[in-house]
Structure formats: C-alpha cells, structure tokens
Amino acid sequence: MGKCPNRKVRKRRYSHKTARLAKLLRKGDDAVYDEFQKPESEKNPLPFDEDLPGMGQFYCLHCDRYFANVSVRDEHFKTKRHRKRVKEMMGSKPHTQLDADLAAGMGMPDNGPKLMSM
Amino acid sequence: MRLEKCWFCSSTVYPGHGIQFVRNDAKVFRFCRSKCHKNFKMKRNPRKVKWTKAYRRLNGKDMTQDSTFEFERKRNRPERYDRNLAENTLKAIKKIDKIRVAREERHHSQRMSGKRSKEMKEAAVELEQGIHMVKAPSVLAEDQSLTLPKIQVRVSQPQTEKNQPMEE
Numbered sequence: 001m002g003k004c005p006n007r008k009v010r011k012r013r014y015s016h017k018t019a020r021l022a023k024l025l026r027k028g029d030d031a032v033y034d035e036f037q038k039p040e041s042e043k044n045p046l047p048f049d050e051d052l053p054g055m056g057q058f059y060c061l062h063c064d065r066y067f068a069n070v071s072v073r074d075e076h077f078k079t080k081r082h083r084k085r086v087k088e089m090m091g092s093k094p095h096t097q098l099d100a101d102l103a104a105g106m107g108m109p110d111n112g113p114k115l116m117s118m
Numbered sequence: 119m120r121l122e123k124c125w126f127c128s129s130t131v132y133p134g135h136g137i138q139f140v141r142n143d144a145k146v147f148r149f150c151r152s153k154c155h156k157n158f159k160m161k162r163n164p165r166k167v168k169w170t171k172a173y174r175r176l177n178g179k180d181m182t183q184d185s186t187f188e189f190e191r192k193r194n195r196p197e198r199y200d201r202n203l204a205e206n207t208l209k210a211i212k213k214i215d216k217i218r219v220a221r222e223e224r225h226h227s228q229r230m231s232g233k234r235s236k237e238m239k240e241a242a243v244e245l246e247q248g249i250h251m252v253k254a255p256s257v258l259a260e261d262q263s264l265t266l267p268k269i270q271v272r273v274s275q276p277q278t279e280k281n282q283p284m285e286e
Contacts, residue, residue: 024142029161031143095164095172097125097147103171104128105218107188112195 027064030094035061062086126154126164128171181225186218 005013035043049056058067060076062085067073076082101109122131125147137155139147149155157167164172174180189210197203249258259271 023159028141029163030145031141095125097123097145099172100125100128100164101123101192103175104123104130105171105187105190106123107191109192109194112193 029088030096032062032064033089033094036089062089122148124148124150124154126150126158126167126170179229181222184218184221186214186221189214 046056046059052066054066054068054072056066058070058073059065060067060073060082063076063082065076067076098109119133123129124131124136126149129150131148131150136148136150137152139149139155139158141147147158149158157164164170165176167173171180175182
C-alpha cells in the first residue's frame with residue numbers, strides 16, 4: 001500500500017489544479033462587457049451562495065469578484081486595477097470572432113434569406 | 119470542412135491544426151497555434167499585440183476597406199451543388215486573390231513612399247555632423263578635396279606675402 005502524504009504535500013500537489021480551475025471560472029472580458037450591455041433583464045439579484053465570500057452578495061461587476069462585506073468592496077472600488085477595468089469597460093466592444101474574421105479580410109457573414117417570419 | 123480564422127491573429131486554421139476552446143457560455147474560440155492560445159490565456163488584447171491582423175488593420179498598416187473583401191464571407195446557408203457554379207467559383211477565387219494581393223502591395227508602397235527621401239535627408243545631416251569620425255579635422259583643413267563642397271576656404275595671396283617678412 002502506498003504512503004498517504006501529509007496535508008501540506010497533498011495541498012501542494014493539488015493546488016495547481018485548483019488554480020487552473022479558478023482561471024477557467026473567471027469571466028472573460030467580453031462576457032463582462034455583455035453584462036453591461038443588457039438593461040432589459042435588469043440585472044438579476046445575486047443568489048445566496050455559501051461557498052463564496054460574503055454569501056455571494058457583495059460583487060464587483062467589472063472585475064468579477066466577490067467580497068466579504070460592503071466596506072471591503074468599496075475599498076476595492078478605489079484601487080488602481082479596478083479603475084482601469086472600469087475605463088476599459090467604458091471603451092469599445094472587446095475583440096470577438098467576428099472582429100477576427102473582418103480583420104482577416106472577410107466580409108460580413110451571409111446568413112441567407114430569412115426562413116421564418118417571427 | 120471549413121477553413122476557420124484564428125481568434126487571436128486572424129490567420130487561417132486548416133484542418134488538423136490548432137486548438138478549439140469552448141467556454142462555459144458555449145462560445146467557441148479557435149486558435150491557429152499554441153502561440154495564439156497562450157496569448158489568449160494570458161488575457162492579452164489582440165488589438166494591442168503588434169503582429170496580429172486586428173492591430174494592423176486598426177493602425178492602418180494594412181488595407182481596411184476594399185471591394186475584394188466582399189467576396190470571401192462566412193456562408194451559413196449551404197449551396198446546392200452545381201458543377202458550373204463550382205468551376206466558376208474556383209476561377210474567380212484565383213482572380214480575386216491576385217487583385218487583392220496587387221491592391222495590398224499598392225497600399226504598402228504608398229505607406230512606404232516617403233521613406234527614401236527621409237533616409238537621404240537624415241544621412242546628409244549625419245554626414246555633416248559626424249565628418250570628424252571619417253577623417254581628422256586637421257587633415258580636412260589641409261587637404262581641401264576631402265571636405266564637403268559647402269565648406270570651401272580660399273587661400274588669399276596677400277596673406278602669404280605678409281608672412282614672409284615675419285619668418286625672417
């Protein structure tokens with residue numbers, strides 16, 4: 001039977017996986033931008049989630065981060081990184097596949113004649 | 119089979135190349151090679167990375183609007199196979215490609231047009247300022263042929279006659 005390593009060793013061996021998962025779960029720039037562009041659904045209220053800090057209630061939309069309480073979140077709003085993000089979000093739409101296609105020298109996509117009149 | 123464009127650099131991704139990444143919101147990101155994939159993971163903005171097509175078009179390095187761009191599009195409705203149409207399309211692709219390359223060449227040469235005169239001007243200024251690196255100033259003063267045509271010192275006769283009595 002193999003030895004079971006101690007807690008520190010197991011954490012070190014597993015931490016790269018958690019880091020990778022955390023990276024994947026973070027929202028990309030265009031997803032965050034889309035959040036700002038939809039006023040009609042009017043921003044659903046944040047659901048209670050035990051795992052997140054502060055029950056998932058205190059959320060910064062620009063940076064996609066959760067905070068423990070209002071004061072921490074407000075402190076975050078003053079940071080340089082956050083203000084930079086806000087400035088970026090005010091700017092133009094982030095790069096999409098359509099932008100890449102147009103940059104490659106293609107025209108607008110051709111979806112053919114409308115099949116069903118809604 | 120479709121030839122896709124890379125999300126990051128906008129180059130063509132041929133079958134068997136690159137990586138496709140599907141995000142949680144079902145958006146597909148296609149990359150032509152690991153360079154683009156790694157840049158994406160670093161969250162770099164293609165519009166700011168100098169070698170991508172997005173940057174080049176945005177900053178006027180490459181031609182932006184042209185009628186030849188209308189021909190190549192992403193067509194989401196399948197065409198019924200027609201042999202004549204296929205033959206004509208293949209011929210047209212070759213022709214349009216040639217025209218597009220010629221126009222891009224013209225755009226590039228127009229962009230580079232002022233370069234030769236600018237280089238010559240800079241070279242003339244540098245020569246004037248740095249002539250001491252080519253030959254020592256004392257040599258230049260003695261041998262008039264080595265100096266630039268602008269700097270011409272005429273040796274006047276009356277001066278030498280004056281010097282003779284002094285030397286004695």
